[in-house]
Each structure stands twice: as structure tokens, then as C-alpha cells.
Amino acid sequence: MEIRSVSDSPLTGGVIPQPRILIIGLGNPLLGDDGFGWRVASHVECALQEQSKTVGEGETHSSMVAAVEVERLAVGGLRLMEQMIGYDAAILIDAITLGQQPIGSLYSYSLESLPSYSVGHLYSAHDTSLQVALEMGRNLVAKLPDAIWVIGVEVEPTFIFSESLTPAIMAAVPCAVQLVIKKLDQIAEEVL
């Protein structure tokens, strides 16, 4: 498996023969539990690097055939869609408030199964929803991932600045890392 960070691999341009999978930790790392996505993405990056070092001779791993890139972003809508141009699949990791499960519960959804409230444009006063942005991108024939998965954790919305996760969210990080790696393997098999 080849692991890249986005900074040393331009988003567009360059022919990479392998399928490209993008893992994005979403959120604001300065806003407490909203930093969950960044934290998990960093752990996933380390785990993948470790995995690539320890794979023995003759062993194969499904994700070894894919070029996996890990990014941490605090953007949404159009900017997020633009980041995904050129990839075959993407995994988004984010803090979510659905109110259906206790705080700290993990979710694994395809993006399509999440509600798109932003059929209009008040999602943010500055942006469209990701779903609208993706539809726009696909209308414009941009190469965008066919499969986009969301690994999320249920959080209480926060407006207090902090670089720390609360204990319940911190406790969910290791499981989320495993969930992302499992999903990565599954996607890598599917895109082959």
C-alpha cells in the first residue's frame, strides 16, 4: 500500500495507476469534540504507515493495491467537494449530531443515506451542503468518488474553544480508527 499526504501529492494532475482513496478528518480541532475527525485521521495515518512497514514478504493486504491519502480539513460544501476531485472513493470522519444514539456512539453510513437538509442554500450562509456540491460537481463531469462513506461519532454541539476531546468521545477514537481501516479494506476490494 502506498500512503501519501495530500501536501506532497497534487490533487489533480499526474497519472497514478492505482485506485485513489481519500480519507478526510473533518472538523475544527480547536472546538473540543469537533476535533474528533482530525484525531482519528491522524491515528489512521499512523496505523497505515505502521501496517505498511510490518507486512511480511508474500503477505497481501487488500488496501495495498490502493493509493491512500489522508487529509485533515475544516471545510464543507464546495471546498470539500473540490478536495475529492480525482479520487475513486472517500471516507469522511466527522463529529455528528443526529440525536438518535447516546453521546460517543459511532456511525458508519454512506453519504447518500444521510439527510441533505441543504436543498436550498442556508446550510451555511457561505456555502452549499456537500450533497449539493457533489451533485453540482457530477453535473459538471468532474471525476468524483462513486463511494463516499461517513464514519461519525455522536457529539453534543459545542461552541467552546478547546483542543481536548471529552472522555466519551476520546474513548470512541480507537474503535473509530478500526472502523475506518476496515472500511478502507472493504472499499479497496470494491474499487478493484
Next chain:
Amino acid sequence: MQRITIDPITRLEGHGKVEIFLNEAGDVANAYFQIPELRGFERFCVGRPVEEMPILTNRICGVCPEAHHMAAAKAGDAVYHVDPPPTAKKLRELLYSAFYVTDHTTHFYALGGPDFIMGPTAPVAERNILGVIHKVGLEIGSKVIQARKYGHTVIEMIGGRKVHPCTSIPGGLTKGITEEQRKEIEQMGHWAVEFAQFSLKLFDDIVLGNQAYVDLVVGDTYSHRTYYMGMVDAKKHVNFYDGQISLVAPDGERIGMYDPHDYTDWIAEHVEPWTYLKFPYLKKIGWKGFVDGKDSGVYCATPLSRLNAADGMATPRAQEEYERFYATLVTEEAKRYTATGDTKVVHHRLATHWARLVELLYAAERWVELATDPEITSPQIHAVPQEAPTEGVGCVEAPRGTLTHHYWTDERGILTKVNLIVGTTNNYAPITMSIKKAAQQLIQHGTVVTEGLLNQIEMAFRAYDPCFGCATHSLPGQMPLEVIIRDAAGNTVDVLHQHC
């Protein structure tokens, strides 16, 4: 009117929540707009090196990281009493001009424009960028994406990263650009100029060519006679990156210009019991409530405000558009309010969308000017600070208003105090007034015309391009507009939702 006082412990906060209070006659007495405030950022910064601020503050929210990066960088220069070399300033301004092109493009095509292109009465599901593409053609969508791509490319070349720039430090920049990059930036800039002109033509065709839209823009519903604020250069032309702050009265008289460092001499903040967010106002005029007019210290800081507060644009094509803007919109009625019978101020809030396009053209022209500046590839991009750090103010025009960062440090450059006045905060009082006025049109004598109320309220605040900070990235993207209408006794009459 029965006054509803909300205990500070249960202050109302929330995404896009509007509370409308009726009087005993059933008419709108007050309207309150709640914006979620990110509390405690200033305190969060204390104890950190001031050099971290350009990186840290650009993560306050995902909307305008470039604006915070620039204000923080300039405040860092001031704290260290260092003047960056001309090339560093020009490169920062070049990055910032490219950012303006991306930001104003997004607002016009994805957010504000759909109200006009699809029509203000079109179903909300169609009033978005998809509707625009469907109506005007795929080519529009491709241009929007291209404009954003070029802007982000310039930001990455100068700022080191596409999303959160990281190259500004006290005294300048950590990297410059090569001649090869300069040529590429120039080429993209020429494309951006053409795109901006195309956008203005589109506005001409769709809005100015439709009398119903013109009537909407110049009508009373979306007009307020407030003061205006904007940064200007030495010739009093609009500038986004550096200059003095100009203040203009509702009748067009310039009441003063101040150096950003002196902002506390001019700006004070009013506190209301129903929100944590403060309402800045002009100290010398005073707070008289949510009212407009020359006696009220309420001011506005938007693209329209910047044009009102300046004497013109610094680039030729934008200047032509600036002149056409005022020739079209300054009405005889506006002139009657002035002592001389003449004025150069536009109060129509919906004209902000047009003003934004004039600024888009200016930003694109400035992008080309800076890309062709002989000094732009000079390696002299950093001046090493020689003095002990103390205190400093950095100010830029964020797309949605004047942005001020004020830092205090100890002798090691460790922050001891931080104060920020962000773009949207400047406009909190006028946004509240605009929402009230829109609501007054549809709520009279206790009769609430729910059809259209949400759309009119949306249009009232969308012109200001308000910032909802952290709400911009979270999935699944729930950002409902909620309007709660209460009678004179404070009882809820109606609750309207729109998952826009």
C-alpha cells in the same frame, strides 16, 4: 408592548434562529436574530506565542481562513514593530486578492445570486447553485469551479496550503514565488478579470434588465440609512489589505478616517440581554437602539459599505463599474436628505450583491497588477524583527466586513490578551434591523403571512453574507432557519422551519 427579558442563563443561541415579538396590536415590535457565538477564543489564545496566531486564527472557522491569517499576520508585524519588505506585502495582497475572487464568486453564484437568477419567489429547493446551472447552463458552473480553482492555486503557491495558509510570519513571509509561478498567476488573473466582467454582464442582463427586480432592490423593504465603514488607500480608494478605516454618514459625509490601531477611539460595543454577541457601534454617535438615521451609531461593514465609504476603486475597469453603480442607484430621494442636495451613498441592502461584483472585478484586476509588479519575485520577503514585542493591531477587510485583531504580549512574544472584532459582528445590528423590516411587511395586525416570510427574512440577511462560523463543515449539514413568533404576552404564536 410587553417586554420579554430573557435571563442570561437561558440566553438564546442557535443556528439561524429568529425571534419575532409582536406588540398588542399584533404588529412586529422587535425581531432578534441569534448567531451562534464561539465563546472564549481570546482566552484560548492567551499563553501562546504570537507567531502561532496566523495558523491558529485561520481555524476559527472554515469560511474565511485567509482573512484571519492576514489580520493575524499584520497584528504580528505590529506587535514586533516590524515593517515587512514591499514584496512580502505585495505577495500577501496578491494571495488575498485571489481569495476575494473565490469568496465573492461563491457568494454570488451559490448564495445571493440564486434569489435573482431563479427569482425570489422560486421554491427554496431551486434557489441554489444547481438551479442556476439548470437555468443558465452548465458553462456557468464550470466557470465558477474554474474561478475557485485558480484562486485556490494562487493561495497554495503563496500561502503554502490550499485551505489554511501558513506562510505569513511577523516581518513577512516564509516563501516567495518563482518567475514560472508568477507567469502562471498572471495568466490565471487575466482569466479572472474576464470572468468578473462576465459576472457583471450577467447581473446586468438578469437583474438590471428586469424591472421587478430593480424595484425590489431599490424598494424600501431592504433599505436602511446607516453609517458605513470601509478600508481605503491613500487616495481613498477601496483596499482590502491595508489602509485607513473610512467612516461615512447616511448623507454621504465622511465623518472621519482612523488608523486601525485607534479603533477603540471609534468603536464601542453594546450589550443586549438576549444574546452573548455584542453590537459594535460608533462611539462618537452613540447607541440609540436598533434604528437607522444620522443620530444612531449603527454602522454597516459590507461590500456596499466599502464602496460607500470610499471615493472610488483603484483599478480602471472596477472604477467604471463603480461609477455606473452610483449613477444607477443614487436616487433623487436620497439627495433630499443631504444639505447640499447631492450624495454618493446607496442604502439599498440588496445592492450589496452588485457591489460585491464590482469588488470581484477590482480583486481580479488587482491580482493581475500585483502579478505583473516588477518586485513580486524578489527574494526580499522577510524583515527580521529587531525590537521586543509589545502590542499591535492588524486589520483587513474580510469579504463580509472589517476584521480587526488586537494582541498584547509579554517581552517573549507570549500573548497576554487578545481582542477580535470579526466581520459579521460589525453587521449584527443592521442584520437585526433588516430582519425586523422584512418581518413587518408580512406580519400586520396579528395576521402572519407565513408564505414568503422565511424567504424574505433569508434575503434580508443573505445580502450581508453573515458568518455562522463553525457551522460550515459539520455533517450532515443541518442548518435550519427557525422563526419563532411570539405575541405581546410572550406566548408562541407560530414556529416556522426551513431546512434550507
